[in-house]
Amino acid sequence: MERESANTRDQAPPSGPAIVVEGLTKRFGGRTAFADVTLSVEYGEVFGFLGPNGAGKSTTVRTLGTLLAPTSGSATVAGLPLHPANSGEIRRRIAVMPESPGLYPRLSVAENLDFFAGLYELDHRRSRIERSLRAVNLLDRADDPCRSLSKGLRQRVGLARALLSDPRILFLDEPTSGLDPLAAHDVHELIDGLRKRGVTIFLTTHRLAEAEALCDRVGILNTTLRTIGRPDDLRERLFAKTLEVSTRAPLTEPDSVFADLPGVDGWRRGDDAGEHTTYVLTITDADLAAPAVARAVVTGGADLLTLNPSRHSLQEVYLQLVNEDVEAQAR
Amino acid sequence: MTKMTKMTNQVRPQQPTERATGRLSRTRILALVRKELNDFRRNRLIATTMAVMPLLFMIEPVITVFKLPANAPASRLDALVGVATLELMLIPALVPAVVASYAVVGEREQGTLEPVLTTPIRPSEFLLGKALAVFLPALGVAYTMYGVFLAAVGLFAHANVAHDIFEVPRIVAQLLFTPLLALWSIWAAIAVSTRAGDVRVAQQLSSLASLPPLAVTALVGFDVVKPTTTVAVVIGAALLLVDTVAWRLVSAFFHSERLVTGAKPA
């Protein structure tokens, strides 16, 4: 068994949240990169950080990674207050994969990783490098100079580098940007594997499906934090729940059919598709409403074709929130 | 209101530079030196600078000295020996300046600065590693060229010319000034490199910044001050003081936010 350095998760899990951010703000001169961000991420959680270009995601990651000093507010990272006296110890406990992988083009993949292993003062460097490269499927390219790698392969080297020190908390800034679908899928599996091992992941991404599939919770940033929560909760919070009912022919008296059904608040005609007629019902509880609606439609003498509870994607949540900001700005 | 005060209090200590807590890590400094040397060898521009520039500055004085006739008047001899020593001093002044000007801006352009600074490396370790990686090869090259020059003079120059060049205080001065000039150039170049927008500008400014101390060493070269060992040591001590102050200043202004963004925190 390899002896691992002090920053691995083999020790007892630390108490308290992995990241706590309170009213954090960063300005560059007159430009506000992000303002008044408050959030907290538990150990072992995969937290998705979403937002349009220029929203301040990378600047948040840089600030939490001790690279930039916040303008105001406070934060705790890996149990330590964000303060210059703690910078070194915080950086020992976390790993950051920045937006651009930043590799030395003239050095080989293995030399690049070896340099960083030295900066973390890691022992068993060779086996660690091998393990990291295997995790991103790049072991066969270890001796290639980085300049000869494609964009996606460099991205994967950057990811391997972030894994070297076995960090408890991992900041990944758009880890799948520029990756082909298969490679992106591999990264998703890797993240899922890390989560199972209890690694906390702060994941910045523009791929909403990725966030939806991987993240326990997401935050949507647009300079200020617009919302935060589990993807399911965000959907519910933003969109009324609906049930879509389609029948072969129009109901003769829809008002009386849909009246007084349990869990149903109201109804309207939907966009009819082809021969069918569609009704959109506003509901409070799908489990309660769906059977009652089915019975009522059949009793009303219509042929029930489909019955679909609404499923708003995270993308719809995102677009709704960001569009609100665009409209607010236009006013 | 109290909340605001608390916030500012928490944030203010972030502005100044790193605390001097704990000791420097030799592992990290050596990792950086090794990476730099590996990278220099494969960087055609740097490798050429390290190889060709010193050759030029060595060959010029050799030719000058060889062209001196045996019966050259003492004043002419002194002037030419002065020029020759000055040219040799250009090696430890200019070579490290050009190479060290890559130190920060080169990494920033490559995008490698940010990942490096998110590791536990401390700014002072980064600084020392960068400086050492330039200092060691520059010193090696400068001494080698001086050795070749002395050998050429000893073997082929006229006896009275060789006698002048082999004066002990002159040799002491050259040996002493070489590392001290290199150190000055390195700190000046690193300082320039943290602020410069691109590598070319950094190189030009650093080259200029490397020159002023040569004025002092030239006093000995041109016999303005009679070259004695004591004079060499005194000038050497002064240079050492200047180098130390330059190092402390560069360290004090070395701040990861400035390194990453090229600006200090607002």
Ligand SMILES: Nc1ncnc2c1ncn2[C@@H]1O[C@H](COP(=O)(O)OP(=O)(O)OP(=O)(O)O)[C@@H](O)[C@H]1O
């Ligand atoms: N060093 C800097 N100096 C001045 N402004 C900056 C600096 N870094 C970032 N900004 C500004 O801060 C804002 C947030 O930038 P940031 O890179 O954090 O956005 P982002 O959410 O990561 O965007 P993207 O999705 O495009 O990566 C932008 O307006 C950007 O121009």
Ligand SMILES: [Mg+2]
């Ligand atoms: Mg970004």
